[in-house]
Amino acid sequence: xxxxxxxxxxxxxxxxxxxxxxxxxxxxxxxxxxxxxxxxxxxxxxxxxxxxxxxxxxxxxxxxxxxxxxxxxxxxxxxxxxxxxxxxxxxxxxxxxxxxxxxxxxxxxxxxxxxxxxxxxxxxxxxxxxxxxxxxxxxxxxxxxxxxxxxxxxxxxxxxxxxxxxxxxxxxxxxxxxxxxxxxxxxxxxxxxxxxxxxxxxxxxxxxxxxxxxxxxxxxxxxxxxxxxxxxxxxxxxxxxxxxxxxxxxxxxxxxxxxxxxxxxxxxxxxxxxxxxxxxxxxxxxxxxxx
Numbered sequence: 001x002x003x004x005x006x007x008x009x010x011x012x013x014x015x016x017x018x019x020x021x022x023x024x025x026x027x028x029x030x031x032x033x034x035x036x037x038x039x040x041x042x043x044x045x046x047x048x049x050x051x052x053x054x055x056x057x058x059x060x061x062x063x064x065x066x067x068x069x070x071x072x073x074x075x076x077x078x079x080x081x082x083x084x085x086x087x088x089x090x091x092x093x094x095x096x097x098x099x100x101x102x103x104x105x106x107x108x109x110x111x112x113x114x115x116x117x118x119x120x121x122x123x124x125x126x127x128x129x130x131x132x133x134x135x136x137x138x139x140x141x142x143x144x145x146x147x148x149x150x151x152x153x154x155x156x157x158x159x160x161x162x163x164x165x166x167x168x169x170x171x172x173x174x175x176x177x178x179x180x181x182x183x184x185x186x187x188x189x190x191x192x193x194x195x196x197x198x199x200x201x202x203x204x205x206x207x208x209x210x211x212x213x214x215x216x217x218x219x220x221x222x223x224x225x226x227x228x229x230x231x232x233x234x235x236x237x238x239x240x241x242x243x244x245x246x247x248x249x250x251x252x253x254x255x256x257x258x259x260x261x262x263x264x265x266x267x268x269x270x271x272x273x274x275x276x277x278x279x280x281x282x283x284x285x286x287x288x289x290x291x
Contacts, residue, residue: 027161027219028267030115034163035215035270037088042081042212043272052132052273055080056209077210078123081165085121086113110149117219118153119161120144125169125207132168132211135274135282139166139216144254147236150225159221161267164258166213172206213274217267224265225254233260 025033044053060080064071070079089097090113100112113119124139126132142164144150150160220228228234238255271279 025116027117027159028217030117031119031161031163031217031219031267032270033093034085034089034113034115034119035217035268037092038081038085038212038215039270039272041084041088052211054209054211057207074206075123077125077167077169077207081123081167081212082111082121085163086111089113089115110145117159117161118157119163121163121165123165123167125167125210128171128205130168132213133274133278135213135278139164139258142256142258143238144256146251146253148251150254154222154225157222159219159224162218162220162256164216164218166216167210168213169207169211170209172208212272214269214271214279216269218261218265219267220265228256231262233257233262 042053042055055077057076061071061076063069064076064080064083067083069083070076073079086097086099090099093115097113097115100110100114100118113121122142122144124142126137130137142162144160144162153160225234225236229236234254234256236252236254238253269283
């Protein structure tokens with residue numbers, strides 16, 4: 001699945017870049033580079049009734065197992081999109097992108113992409129029985145990382161870029177994926193054990209495949225993480241009242257409300273697998289490639 005490295009050479013309706021360094025880029029320009037590499041792997045820009053690019057568990061989970069990419073997780077699509085994007089950008093632009101790591105924060109969910117800016121990649125799955133062609137349904141709540149982790153990151157970086165992947169999912173209603181994953185482990189998953197111990201906890205059905213509909217990019221300067229809370233579109237207490245089965249309190253996370261984010265922090269929206277005309281009609285009041 002690897003790709004050869006290359007120099008940046010992008011031509012779009014809103015941006016022309018020819019063999020320049022990433023150091024000169026704005027967050028919006030860097031986001032466009034990332035999204036275009038994701039598009040090569042996950043998108044078709046299909047025409048009416050054309051094929052979509054669907055990522056199926058049978059094709060991806062063995063690769064994730066080989067790479068040790070959290071293949072046994074309930075939310076494997078989120079990990080795959082995150083890790084694959086980091087891999088793509090790091091391989092293609094090795095001088096400009098790398099996997100973010102901090103020795104004091106050795107957590108698998110921390111994985112981020114480091115360019116001139118720091119990017120977190122968030123997966124927003126569809127609900128069951130949703131229409132894959134309906135572009136009028138947007139993500140609602142986007143969960144970021146642990147509050148203490150992001151606060152430490154913001155002591156190093158001037159802000160945080162967030163890439164939101166809006167995806168249609170096929171669900172594991174016959175438990176075939178659960179059996180497959182349990183077979184790899186040899187034991188029942190920790191998640192299933194937690195569900196058994198906590199009758200009030202919401203049960204989440206695993207996903208068998210996903211198709212990326214479109215991808216959004218945001219950039220939040222450091223100041224936003226206090227202003228957003230005061231303005232009501234960002235919260236720092238998601239999971240505040242949740243505890244693990246052993247009664248240990250879960251760590252609070254940042255969460256933002258997608259439809260309430262001020263326009264100044266919105267960068268791009270890119271079509272991945274929708275008919276171009278339908279996509280243009282949904283975003284008719286926006287420039288191509290932008291919110």
